[in-house]
Amino acid sequence: MANDEGENKEYQQYDPFVYNQLDMNRTILQQQPSLDPAFMSFTNFMDTSLEYNSVWRALDVSCSSSELISPVDDMSKKKASNASVSSSSDEAAPAAEDDSVKSKKEEKRKKQNAAQKKEKREREPRFAFLTKSEIDQLEDGYRWRKYGQKAVKNSPYPRSYYRCTSQKCVVKKRVERSYQDPSLVITTYEGQHIHHCPATLRGHSSPFYASASTSTLATAPSSGPALPQQLFSHLLSKNCQTDPTSMMYQNLNLQQHLQMPDHHSLLQDLFTQK
DNA sequence: CGAATTTGACCAGCGC
């Protein structure tokens, strides 16, 4: 709502695929599936501009899924987050909840909310895009833990909230389905990964890392991002690219190059420009 | 049995 206004500014600033939006969710839903030139999602662009698979072929990206790996030490993460919130207070007594415990809990909660509030002002850049998919939880190479689900106003489909399960990584994503076109999944990423993509760590499965580090376009790794999300996750990763500005720049280039017959020039741009 | 998900409760921010 009003929150969205602030967020929209971020979208306008950072998201190369969602232009001129006053309300990200509403605009997406209202404008879909019509393809206003002023608004075109990555997936729609690929769906309409050229054969979807040809892009990934051009990128030397073959499809792969279930490339998930890294084990998650969630308990320690939980503890760490708790400690950061109530570092001075002891662990809550697990026994019977008397009033003092309850008030302690409330106090803890208020501290958490205050911390959240603070974080909100320094919100991470967000990137939203649409994907045509039957599946809600799209594979992007990272491990996510669902921490909430909310009914969306004017939509029969709920919105799910996910956090990256990697320690100290605060990247979040929201996933919801368009009520106008249920085949569309709206995914919003917030923040940048501070770690390698788990899929990448296992056997160089990402051509993006490989290419980015070596700039060897001829090398065709056996697998890689199968979906736009995966591509964007790679691009979002600090290990792959550094800042939202370059990210946007590259994405804009991506859009431009997708219209060109020679897709290899895209790779050149993606991996040589910083 | 530990990890992941579900779900109701809670809170902040905004509009009226």
Next chain:
DNA sequence: GCGCTGGTCAAATTCG
């Protein structure tokens, strides 16, 4: 001030 909505927490439940 009240109601609505988005976002998050955390206990309960389910899953592997």
